[in-house]
Amino acid sequence: MLDDTDRRLLRQYQHGPDAALAELAEQAGLTPGTCARRLERLREAGIIRANRAVIDWRALGYEVEVSLRVTLEKSKPRAFDDFLLAARDVPEIVEIQTFLGRVDVRLSVIARDMAHYQAIYRSAILAFPNIADKEAKKNL
Amino acid sequence: MIELDTTDRALLRLLVEDATQTASALGRQLGLSQPAAWRRIRRLQEAGVLKSQRLDLNAEALGFGVTVFLGVKLATKGRVSIADFERAVSAIPEVQTVEHILGLYDYRLRVVARDISDFERVLRRRIMMLPGVGDVEANVLLSEERRPGPSG
Numbered sequence: 001m002l003d004d005t006d007r008r009l010l011r012q013y014q015h016g017p018d019a020a021l022a023e024l025a026e027q028a029g030l031t032p033g034t035c036a037r038r039l040e041r042l043r044e045a046g047i048i049r050a051n052r053a054v055i056d057w058r059a060l061g062y063e064v065e066v067s068l069r070v071t072l073e074k075s076k077p078r079a080f081d082d083f084l085l086a087a088r089d090v091p092e093i094v095e096i097q098t099f100l101g102r103v104d105v106r107l108s109v110i111a112r113d114m115a116h117y118q119a120i121y122r123s124a125i126l127a128f129p130n131i132a133d134k135e136a137k138k139n140l
Numbered sequence: 141m142i143e144l145d146t147t148d149r150a151l152l153r154l155l156v157e158d159a160t161q162t163a164s165a166l167g168r169q170l171g172l173s174q175p176a177a178w179r180r181i182r183r184l185q186e187a188g189v190l191k192s193q194r195l196d197l198n199a200e201a202l203g204f205g206v207t208v209f210l211g212v213k214l215a216t217k218g219r220v221s222i223a224d225f226e227r228a229v230s231a232i233p234e235v236q237t238v239e240h241i242l243g244l245y246d247y248r249l250r251v252v253a254r255d256i257s258d259f260e261r262v263l264r265r266r267i268m269m270l271p272g273v274g275d276v277e278a279n280v281l282l283s284e285e286r287r288p289g290p291s292g
Contacts, residue, residue, distance in 0.1 A: 002202070010195075010197065010202075013195055014195045014197065017159075017192075017193040017194060018159075045201065046198055046201055047197060047198050047201045047202060048195065048196070048197060048198075049196040049198055050157065050158055050195075050196040051158065051159050051160050051193055051194075051195055052156050052157065052158070052159055052193060052194050052196055053155035053156050053159040053192075053193055054156075054190075054191065054194050055152060055189060055289065056188055056189055056190075056191050056192075057289065058188075059142065059187055059188035059189045059191075060141070060142065060144070060189055061141045062290070067248075088287065091287075091289060091290040092289070093287055094286065094289045095287065097209075097281060097283065097284045097285075098281075098282045098284075099209070099279035099281060099282055100279065100280040101278060102277060103279045106209075110289065110290070135244070136243075
């Protein structure tokens with residue numbers, strides 16, 4: 001359903017999502033009209049979900065990002081659901097991923113500094129249900 | 141550091157949903173005039189809060205049904221060149237992101253593949269052939285959600 005032109009267009013668009021339509025069309029070797037029609041078709045087909053702004057949390061004073069890997073107590077039937085519900089309540093958790101592997105869940109936590117991270121960790125994360133084991137990594 | 145009011149926060153939420161909206165469309169949703177919405181966007185851009193955009197593609201619809209995160213530890217035996225490793229890993233088309241991390245592993249790679257057997261090919265022919273590669277841990281991504289963050 002995708003042809004080579006679609007793939008080329010997506011590659012260019014992914015590389016520069018803030019490019020103007022005319023610029024994107026030129027990079028993909030298309031006329032602006034054809035380019036716009038193809039993008040519309042890719043959106044309708046659900047291949048392009050959205051073009052999203054990325055917030056730079058550092059510019060808002062969040063200097064620290066910690067990746068927290070969690071293993072859950074999986075013998076309980078609602079272990080994932082209850083854990084995820086609790087995680088969604090903490091605004092500093094900006095990403096939640098679940099896995100099949102040694103790690104069950106990975107949380108990306110942002111904080112103003114390490115002291116702030118410790119406070120979030122102690123007051124919220126430690127109380128999350130069904131944690132069997134966890135390990136933190138600081139992103140470089 | 142920039143201070144945000146409720147309108148700024150609402151504006152950020154709308155732009156994270158869809159960054160291609162015009163200032164007048166955004167203004168309509170927030171009860172602002174087009175120039176007022178535009179000034180707020182400019183201010184957020186100048187403060188570095190809004191710096192980039194990300195295309196959200198449906199990997200499955202593109203034929204990539206499997207996403208795997210690999211923790212890669214560099215081998216300590218022999219002199220491993222970090223530059224060589226990073227150059228080689230960046231050249232693998234199935235590797236979407238490369239993050240240098242502190243912890244048990246040295247790198248975290250996001251790898252896409254058509255299916256599990258395609259992933260096996262990438263792992264054996266590409267990843268395991270990288271210069272200096274040591275221990276590798278694989279976790280298959282089941283679900284992923286981005287949250288609005290503290291501005292929400």
